[in-house]
Amino acid sequence: MPAVLIGQKSFFIFLVVVLLGYHLLRGRTAKYAFLLAASWVFYAAISPYYLWVIWLLTGIDYHVGRKIEAETDERKRKRWLVVSVVSNLGLLVAFKYTVFFWDTGVAVANLFADVPPRAWDILLPLGISFHTFQGISYTVDIYRRQIKAVDSKLDYALFVSFFPQMAAGPIVRAVEFLPQMAMPPTPTAQQIQDGTFLFARGLFKKLVIADQLDMLFVSAVFNDPSAYSAVACRWAVLAWAVQIYCDFSGYSDIAVGVAKWFGFELPLNFHLPYLASSIADFWRRWHLSLSSWLRDYLYFPLGGSRGSTFRIYFNLMLVFVLCGLWHGATWAWLAYGVYNGALMSLHRVFDQSLKRRAWAVRLRASQPWAVFAWLATFGQLLLGLILVRMTGWSNGAAMLEGVLGLGEGAKLVPATVPLLVLLGLAGHGWELVRERLPRFAWSWDPLRAVNAAACLAAVAIFSPGVSKTFIYIQF
Template identity: 45%
Template sequence: MLFPTVDFGLFFLVVFSLSWLMRGQASMRKLFLLVASYFFYGYWDWSFCLLLLFNAVISYIGGLLIDSSDNDRHRKRVLAAVVVIDLGLLGYFKYAGFFMDSLRELFVMIGLERDLPFLEIILPVGISFFTFQSISYVVDIYRKQIHATRSFVDLALYISFFPQLVAGPIVRAAHFMPQLDTKPVLTRLMMGKGFFLILIGLFKKMVLANYLATLYVDEVFLAPEQASSLELVMGVYAYAGQIYCDFSGYSDIAIGIAALLGYHFKRNFNQPYRSASLQEFWTRWHISLSQWLRDYLYIPLGGNRGGVVGTYRNLFLTMLLGGIWHGAAMTFVIWGIIHGSALIVERLTGLSRLTRRGVGRIVGVLFTFHVVCFAWIFFRAPNLQLATDYLALILQGTTDISMLTPFIVGLILTCAIGQFVPARTYERSYVMLSRLGTVGMALAFAAGLLVIQWIAPSGTAPFIYFQF
């Protein structure tokens, strides 16, 4: 079920109404939201609800076993078992087909052809996100940062809560689960926040991202040889805008929906293209993922405790594994290598200190943005050959314009301007909206939906991060 659809609108209207009627009955409300979340997930394929349930059961049992034991060896074994099961399932669905195809190609190359089974594995939507939440839950219990919940419904709802289930943000149990034990209150400010974030998210996705994709990005990446070097460069800029609007738009909608249900999610994007260094970029882009990689990968690898060489190694491995997380392809590996290498170069040269203010910051923003865009070429290209061809065609230096239109340039500029508006624009906007009162907010929201539907291109495109 996609957010910008009539089906989801009707679904959420029912969930919103019934959940607030149950606001005085905590257990009933949580159970209802859990059933609604499974219905939302099962709308694609009900069989994958079993995987979601299995994930919750393993996390629940593992959490209780870890929390109830004082034997550190036993706790480690249980933690390892849960993490291996979670990553094993994630690895099977995301990478089994890739490894089987690679093995078949290797046998052909060395003259040892084998009849290997053909695996056509359907990737469950959102498996990476609910797997990461499950892992963070049991790791936090092992670290004694939280206690295991005795309520299976609470844990299952934490893992499957529908606003962020399929594409994040990745929510921590320590932040979300205590909210389940308090009586929800829908203030005017939360309502204003919810309405505003849903509208801005829909505008980013349905208008900016979809127009950039359908009118330009898809065309230049499908046949880069038909575009000039200038148009290919603009194609990368357009994709930078598209992926930001697509993914941050989803996060905005998810956070807004949660707010309308009485729950607070942290911001997941914070104007990332205004960053003056790669280090700053990763504090602004997909914040919940970068914090997860820091807390559950970089720090366990040793963080910055292993000296200079150890720190650089851990940075590189974290970004490399972050690239592999996005998919089983060399393009994602190279994307991770670029980011890992750039972070190391920044530390070696001290560039992040030189770009904190003045002219240095302007140069840092431009340099960082273009490093990110260079990496986006590999992220977007369907294979390594097309990515290298794309780069080679850019280097030809041709400047003809046949595909690029003023409308596309306007969309790219709109995305760019949004990165440099005052930092608290979102907060000020939903505060102003909340001052309209309940009826005024509802009317403004309805009008906004109609305008977005009117100006958006026809059709419903899936969000980019659904594939991860």
């Protein structure tokens, strides 16, 4: 069966068939059973050997949820919760981190003896990083008595496997999704319209901006930074920032848009992340569903910002190290987590030391400071993104040299790159104007329709023949 990857022809055919089938069917059970079967077909098309993973975890979390709810003994409730958390994290760790631990062990063992390199690999089941977190949040919320366990196996299975967001989020909470399932929602005119606009915008971001930037420039520079001039290296880092944003937020737009066509609302995953004025602000704008999950199910249970100073900074660092490792089981992602944890800690020190000083409060409220804070934050983000994209440590060092102007390369930037970067950031600019100048904060639907049509036309013309896999699907 061909892979049904979003952005490919097979996906559009699949989507049309599923939408038609879903809306033509009558009755709650028939609709949800059809949608669940379609979601599993979608999963099997990409991860054919791993259907058992999602079936197993769905079964465990569904039954554990019911057990926790039925149980009155707190110790037993906790034991059931442990079953759910261990099952989800166990499979996640087994699939995602075995290779990392093995390679690290081999590297250490090689210090003392010759150990042959690994001759095997583990394929990652589709969306395992996302649906395991959904499963954990479901059982934890029941344990906390914030939600009731769902009665219907079908409802729970669809909540976990709903295909628009299964592969790369947003990570949906049971409290956000299950209440919408009481009756099969009929999409409103507004949902159909917004879904269309989001779908067109998502395709444009992914296929026209992200894939083109990668193909034209980003991959070439990151593969051989020493051949490029300092200006080209700086543009490459900026272009990479725009690429990863357009790739991931493009996927989220498509997922949210498609869900609207079924009548469901998914949480938004981004809010103009590159307008952040501090690193803490950035994590409140980027991949919101993951940030809020880590806050609610890891940071707060660890104690959050309560307790001793050491404990607070330990919590911050731990959350960001795990956030880095969630993205990928490599030393580079670990370093990215440490980098962000360190920045968050420094920001907290800075914030705490200045927030009681009147002159500092006045300064930080001024316009020039806002610009400075934005520039400083954006610079920190760009530096961190080198860690994520570099092909190896020496390659990362070469890129850093290039960015700092210490390299000797001469290749320049094609003029199309700044154009694509500007297009990729146009949404940020437009929203900024609307925020700062409320008289421009109008929305005229026909103009939005023309914008969506132009996005689709650009996709038809400029999308590469073969679309690249969404970056976050690999996480």
